[in-house]
Amino acid sequence: MKDYKSTALCALILVGLFxxxxxxxxxxxxxxxxxxxxxxxxxxxxxxxxxxxxxxxDIVESLTVEIGPRLAGSDKDLMAVDWAMExxxxxxFDKVYKESVQVPAWSRGKAEASIxxxxxxxxxxxxxxxxVATPTNGITAPIVRFDSLAALKLAEPSTVKGKIVFIDxxxxxxxxxxxxxxxxxxxxxxxxxxxxxxxVAVVIRSIGTNHDRMAHTGVMRYQDxxxxxxxxxxxxxxxELINGMLKRDPxxxxxxxxxxxxxxxxxxxxxxxxxTGSSKxxxxxxxxxxxxxxxxxxxxxxxGAGVAIVTAAAKLIQDLPQKPARTIRVVLYAAEEVGxxxxxxxxxxxxxxxxxxxxxxxxxxxAGPIYQIDFNVAPASFSQIQHQVSSMTLNGVALxxxxxxxxxxxxxxxxxxxxxxxxxxxxxxxxxxxxxPNDTLDKIDPKSLAQNVAAYVQFAYMMAQSDVELRPLTxx
Numbered sequence: 001m002k003d004y005k006s007t008a009l010c011a012l013i014l015v016g017l018f019x020x021x022x023x024x025x026x027x028x029x030x031x032x033x034x035x036x037x038x039x040x041x042x043x044x045x046x047x048x049x050x051x052x053x054x055x056x057x058d059i060v061e062s063l064t065v066e067i068g069p070r071l072a073g074s075d076k077d078l079m080a081v082d083w084a085m086e087x088x089x090x091x092x093f094d095k096v097y098k099e100s101v102q103v104p105a106w107s108r109g110k111a112e113a114s115i116x117x118x119x120x121x122x123x124x125x126x127x128x129x130x131x132v133a134t135p136t137n138g139i140t141a142p143i144v145r146f147d148s149l150a151a152l153k154l155a156e157p158s159t160v161k162g163k164i165v166f167i168d169x170x171x172x173x174x175x176x177x178x179x180x181x182x183x184x185x186x187x188x189x190x191x192x193x194x195x196x197x198x199x200v201a202v203v204i205r206s207i208g209t210n211h212d213r214m215a216h217t218g219v220m221r222y223q224d225x226x227x228x229x230x231x232x233x234x235x236x237x238x239x240e241l242i243n244g245m246l247k248r249d250p251x252x253x254x255x256x257x258x259x260x261x262x263x264x265x266x267x268x269x270x271x272x273x274x275x276t277g278s279s280k281x282x283x284x285x286x287x288x289x290x291x292x293x294x295x296x297x298x299x300x301x302x303x304g305a306g307v308a309i310v311t312a313a314a315k316l317i318q319d320l321p322q323k324p325a326r327t328i329r330v331v332l333y334a335a336e337e338v339g340x341x342x343x344x345x346x347x348x349x350x351x352x353x354x355x356x357x358x359x360x361x362x363x364x365x366x367a368g369p370i371y372q373i374d375f376n377v378a379p380a381s382f383s384q385i386q387h388q389v390s391s392m393t394l395n396g397v398a399l400x401x402x403x404x405x406x407x408x409x410x411x412x413x414x415x416x417x418x419x420x421x422x423x424x425x426x427x428x429x430x431x432x433x434x435x436x437p438n439d440t441l442d443k444i445d446p447k448s449l450a451q452n453v454a455a456y457v458q459f460a461y462m463m464a465q466s467d468v469e470l471r472p473l474t475x476x
Contacts, residue, residue, distance in 0.1 A: 033390070042461065043461045046317070047392075050450055051450050060308035060449070067079050073338075087311070093275060094274050101270055101335060106263060109127065123254075133261060134258045134259075138257030141162060141254065142162075168205045174428075188220055206436075216435040217296055217436075280325045283326040284356055286410065290332070296435065296437045300441045306364045313456035314330045317464070327464075354416050358463060359418070359470060363423065363456065365425040369396065373397050392455060395458065
């Protein structure tokens with residue numbers, strides 16, 4: 001680990017050197033003055049411990065090996081809850097408990113597809129989460145291709161009726177994952193829009209950035225007043241295969257057979273652990289992740305990594321001889337994958353004490369290095385809170401903007417007045433593995449995972465000690 005004072009001096013020198021490269025017409029960026037308070041020094045020591053620890057990797061290894069896939073509402077989901085309760089208790093947290101959540105239960109079943117005319121070829125597909133089954137004998141129908149969900153919405157119903165809609169929207173690769181937001185509507189809303197125009201099924205190009213012959217699953221939605229049609233995703237190479245066929249013949253016939261089944265409502269749990277604050281125990285710094293996963297891989301990057309990151313960070317604070325002022329609350333959310341169910345349930349169950357939540361953040365974007373921290377706090381407090389966490393820059397974390405969402409399961413909190421932070425992870429390859437059988441432990445780099453823990457432990461400790469008033473929010 002580098003000497004922090006030397007590193008800080010080097011950082012100031014580099015800022016100055018880069019400033020000298022500005023043209024005379026460009027404003028010189030302000031020098032970064034790193035917080036050197038006693039609290040900041042403790043946070044740096046915690047970060048050093050995190051970087052030299054294998055705890056996070058051991059946690060995610062345990063979860064993926066001993067439990068593996070843990071689809072919300074399944075038996076494996078409840079096994080994961082039991083695993084989390086036992087793990088957190090064994091780590092010595094001051095409080096460990098769970099809160100029940102009602103979640104939709106669904107069985108994937110089998111999914112098969114092929115092109116039957118004019119070129120006979122099998123396809124690699126997977127059912128989208130929540131999809132209904134095809135009739136027992138399957139569906140055979142011509143396909144109609146659209147570049148995007150928007151293009152489907154503009155189509156004449158006569159061009160869609162009786163056909164299988166193929167939404168062929170390519171997801172672009174971005175460090176911050178922005179490509180996913182552009183294409184995911186085809187997965188979540190494609191079945192409804194296709195059914196409105198009389199389609200018998202919808203199959204999308206997977207919402208992913210890899211070229212492997214693996215399909216990406218993910219949740220889809222129905223609308224009560226629209227017919228429910230089967231929905232599936234095909235792999236990238238299979239989408240390319242169909243495009244090659246369409247160039248030769250526009251009349252492509254697909255056979256689709258799915259046996260997925262909705263199983264009603266089941267009970268799951270948000271699992272919670274706390275490090276009790278020393279002087280403001282009623283005030284909370286929430287760091288979270290989601291415990292459920294899809295059932296294709298072992299849920300390593302989504303979101304076993306997040307579970308490990310926030311748990312390991314809290315454990316380091318738990319082991320301090322002097323606890324910070326505020327309570328650190330770790331929340332391992334239920335059923336994020338099927339609609340942020342655990343997050344929504346949490347804010348309802350804690351509606352009366354949300355004002356006691358000082359700030360919240362969730363780790364749910366794999367295990368790539370954290371490169372930036374953003375906030376959503378009172379504008380008047382933004383520069384102060386940035387200074388509070390400025391020692392995180394010595395761990396490679398830049399100070400960002402005041403437009404954070406906080407992460408999926410805490411994304412509803414700003415609208416309820418709760419400040420949030422987003423610790424931005426490098427997700428360049430995240431959507432190569434996301435929601436596929438390839439979401440496995442070998443995709444996690446232990447060093448990057450440890451850097452995440454270092455960032456989260458600094459953030460959590462400094463927030464637990466902060467005297468900055470973060471409310472009221474204006475960006476909600």
